[in-house]
Amino acid sequence: MIIIDFKDLTIIINISETKSISETSRNLYLSQPAITYRLRNLEQELGIRILNRHSDGVTFTNQGMRLLEYSKNTMKSYEELKTEIKKINNDVNGSITIFVSTVYAKYYLAHMLKKFNTEFPNIDISLKTFSSCDLNPDLISYGAADIVIRRGDVPYDGRKIILGEEPYGIVSRIPLNFKDLINMTWIKYDLPSPMEPDMIFWNWCENTLKQTVFEKIIQVNSIEACMNLVSQGLGWTMLPKIHLNNYKSMLFYPLTDENGNVVKLKNILLGDDNTDNLACKIFVGFITDYISKH
Numbered sequence: 295m296i297i298i299d300f301k302d303l304t305i306i307i308n309i310s311e312t313k314s315i316s317e318t319s320r321n322l323y324l325s326q327p328a329i330t331y332r333l334r335n336l337e338q339e340l341g342i343r344i345l346n347r348h349s350d351g352v353t354f355t356n357q358g359m360r361l362l363e364y365s366k367n368t369m370k371s372y373e374e375l376k377t378e379i380k381k382i383n384n385d386v387n388g389s390i391t392i393f394v395s396t397v398y399a400k401y402y403l404a405h406m407l408k409k410f411n412t413e414f415p416n417i418d419i420s421l422k423t424f425s426s427c428d429l430n431p432d433l434i435s436y437g438a439a440d441i442v443i444r445r446g447d448v449p450y451d452g453r454k455i456i457l458g459e460e461p462y463g464i465v466s467r468i469p470l471n472f473k474d475l476i477n478m479t480w481i482k483y484d485l486p487s488p489m490e491p492d493m494i495f496w497n498w499c500e501n502t503l504k505q506t507v508f509e510k511i512i513q514v515n516s517i518e519a520c521m522n523l524v525s526q527g528l529g530w531t532m533l534p535k536i537h538l539n540n541y542k543s544m545l546f547y548p549l550t551d552e553n554g555n556v557v558k559l560k561n562i563l564l565g566d567d568n569t570d571n572l573a574c575k576i577f578v579g580f581i582t583d584y585i586s587k588h
Contacts, residue, residue, distance in 0.1 A: 300372070302332055303365040306344075310362050313351040336361070380413075387416040388573030393439040396423040397517070398561055401536055402457075403443070406584050410577065417573045434566055440574045442564040445534075453565040455578070457585050459558040460534040462494070463548035467527045470547070472502055479510040479529030483520040494557050495532055498549050534559045 308318045319326045337344055344358040354362055394403060399421070407419065422439075429444035434452065443457070464470075470478070499506045512529060514520045517537055524531050525541055538544050549557040565578055 300369070302336055303369055305329055305332060306362055306365040307369065309345070309352065310354065313353070315352060385416070386414055386573065386576060387418075388571060389418040389420065390440050390571065390574050390577055391420045391422075391438070392441045392443065392577075393422050393424060393429055393433055394443040395426045395429060395445045395561075397426075397534075397536070398443050398445060398457075399423050401539065402561070406581055409584065410580055413580070414573075414576060417576065419577075431564055434564060440565070440569065440571055441577065444562055444564070445559055447560050447562055448564075450564055453563075453567045453578070455563040455565075455582060457561040457563055457581070459560050460536050461546070461548045462534050462557045462559050463532065463546055464530055465521070465524055465533050465538065466530040466545050466547070467525055467543070469545060470530065472547070475530060476503060476505055476508065477510075479512060480508045481520050481523045481529045481531040482511050482513050483517055483531060483533065484513050484515050494551065495549065498551075498557075501552060 304322065305318060305324075308321055309315065312318050312321065315326055315329055318324075319329055322329075333344055340357075340361070342357040342361070343355050344361060345352045346355055403421075407421075410417075411419075426444040426446055429442050430448060431442070431450040431452065433439040433442050464472075464475070496506055510529070512523060514523065517533065520531050520533070521537055521541060521544075523529065525544065532549075535546050535548070538546055551557055563578070563581065565574065569575065
């Protein structure tokens with residue numbers, strides 16, 4: 295079976311306009327050898343010669359003209375398909391209420407929502423951010439939210455999708471040895487209620503440090519405050535690696551469980567399997583597809 299991708303078609307059409315491989319190379323930001331390689335593969339695949347080469351440029355052979363006609367028709371059909379799909383998307387309307395982790399909204403969701411709004415402009419999204427400690431499945435059961443996106447897994451019988459995982463570990467400005475943590479200041483980010491990684495951390499302390507008592511502790515209720523204190527060399531902390539994005543000079547030491555596996559924090563989407571909300575179904579499908587491609 296002959297498979298021709300859209301880049302090949304674009305090259306063929308552009309050459310018909312420029313009559314020059316070198317100019318097509320500049321237009322499409324491809325090297326001349328790359329274009330020549332693609333043309334040669336096409337010729338071998340189709341068993342034809344596509345171009346006649348002259349001192350002042352190139353022209354298409356009779357067989358090449360047929361390929362050019364095919365290329366133009368295919369690209370035209372593809373553009374018509376995109377227009378039709380866009381029209382269908384524009385016809386879809388509805389509303390979704392999403393309760394989401396503040397951290398997930400900050401680092402991930404903004405890019406997704408921008409693309410979603412472009413593709414489905416008539417779907418209204420009501421977005422509310424919370425700490426993951428406050429995001430539980432009851433919000434869906436009671437009808438407060440159509441979708442909940444939280445950090446950290448929870449028991450739930452409805453739809454649950456893992457959107458990604460992040461390493462969890464020790465953050466420090468300076469190189470350290472785990473045995474030194476007991477004598478260093480712990481910049482402790484306090485959560486309103488325990489989460490899975492916290493329990494893993496205490497187990498890690500028992501197994502690795504052989505101690506769970508830290509005498510030097512600075513307690514904060516803000517991740518930003520926590521990271522700023524650590525960045526000044528005032529101590530160490532324990533956080534998901536995502537928080538180092540704006541602190542390139544910081545060091546990260548992942549925690550491992552008893553089997554030597556890196557401890558990871560899951561980002562979870564919770565939804566209602568039995569929902570009749572078409573907009574909600576479209577959003578879940580969109581975000582699942584987006585995650586699989588990025």
